[in-house]
Amino acid sequence: MTQLALVIDLNVCVGCHACVTICKAWNTSGWAGPMTDQRPYDRDPTGTFFNRVQTFEVGTYPNTETVHFPKSCLHCEEPPCVPVCPTGASYKREEDGIVLVDYDKCIGCKYCSWACPYGAREIDEKQRVMKKCTLCVDRIYDQSLPEAERKPACVLACPTSARLFGDVHDPDSHVSVMIREEGGYPLMPEWGTKPANHYLPRRKTRLRIHEDELLRADNPLKKEGQLPAPSGDEQTLDDITSW
């Protein structure tokens, strides 16, 4: 069975919000749209988004690290949001594991949003139906697009390639290899929702230098300078050992 998903690399995400912007642009003008806003150019602007980039600070100054954290529907393999829906508007596709909302059936009761521990669903205050990431289901199968562009809009927009897209059930797919080899993890594993989307942790490349590599152990007097050239008739190490 196929389970399409995103793998988000927190090691390279720079928090530029390009994925948020392209997501809104693509989806507000496409099959899922419009995604309405309230007071977009006024005080306290708010609106419907499928994807948000949040920022966290880890540690205490000066030992802090900034983590940019893109968050969207994780297309859980055991989606708790689906069985609670009274109308069947929320469903998980058999063929590719994408969790979708049928906007023509949704009654806007918001029950599914209560049942998502990640806060991935947002009601469209104007259309009064529940909305969430569709994994660009209207792009990824579109035969009129060149093969390379049949990916979610956010994946194409990310300038640092922090967003990877593929089938996490295929053990040889790029996303599966990355999850396996780069320590990919799911969010809030304690609830057993089995999110399909995974996150790759921050990874540090560290040079291991030992003390005695910095200090010249063969120079006990710490006299720096050019060593005198060997006099020529002296024996060298090669002359006295046979190795």
Add this chain to the structure above:
Amino acid sequence: MHPALSVILLTTLLGVGQGLFLALYTGQLYSVARLLEHQDSQTFYAVGSALALAFLAAGLIASFFHLGHPERAWRSIACWRTSWLSREVIVLPLVMLLVFLYGLFHYLEWTTPLFTVAGTLPVDATLIIGALATLATFALFICTAMIYASIRFLQEWHSALTVINFTLLGGASGFMLAAAFSAFIGVHLVGFYATWAVILTLAALLTRGASLLRNHRLRPRSTLQSAIGVRHTTIRQIAQGAMGGSFNTREFFHHQPGRVIRMARAGFLVLVFPLPILLLGAAWGLSSEVLPLLAFLTQYLGLLIERWYFFVEARHPQNLYYQSIA
């Protein structure tokens, strides 16, 4: 969670309606067993059923205000296999229908016994409809409460106590109303209903107290560490991806200061439990006709606050992602 007025009204009004019907039927059972005097079908049972039906209908109307698309509400019967909300949508009209039939049969006085059990117990149509309606009423209590109790992320709600509380509190308020109704139309059932109302209220005090205690001791299962998957004791949110708030900050936060919450808790603990009991006691002492009504109104007001607190009390794990704006 954000306490939505529509849901507060829905759950409390349904509780009163269901409780009142149960009170009427309990009265009928007692009178069939000759433990209580017989009541008039039309003025007591039919009018009482109409009153219960009015509360149920008011609850139903309140529920529509919670929906974004009330005109599509009929669709919500589709997923009764998995969704408690769907089950509630099916059972509520069923309860209303059965209560309506119960009232109608009493109104038309179709109460000639159909058969007699063990030679002494005459069974008429209202007794059978009432038994079915009682089953449906309990099913509705379970459905309504399970909507909340079945969400495992809301640890404060995810407990059998939620179902027990909804049932006992609904029952208490219904019997309270039955006492007020009996006093108002002047039948001699005030003492009977008041006694049951006190018993149910005291039982509800125990179970609601238990859930308050349980929630006080709860430790959230999710942490900021598991939410973003970073192992560090100090994590602070800097931005949540929106400046002017979002659905997530509106639906899952109550934005109430601790002072208001503590006042609400103290308020409902007084209004729902001791005060109505004292008023009923005073009504008994003074043989008053209005005090039982006052007791009911006091308890209902308290229940509104109790339901408000029920929502405010619940902490959703998604809130971990929405701790700070700037």
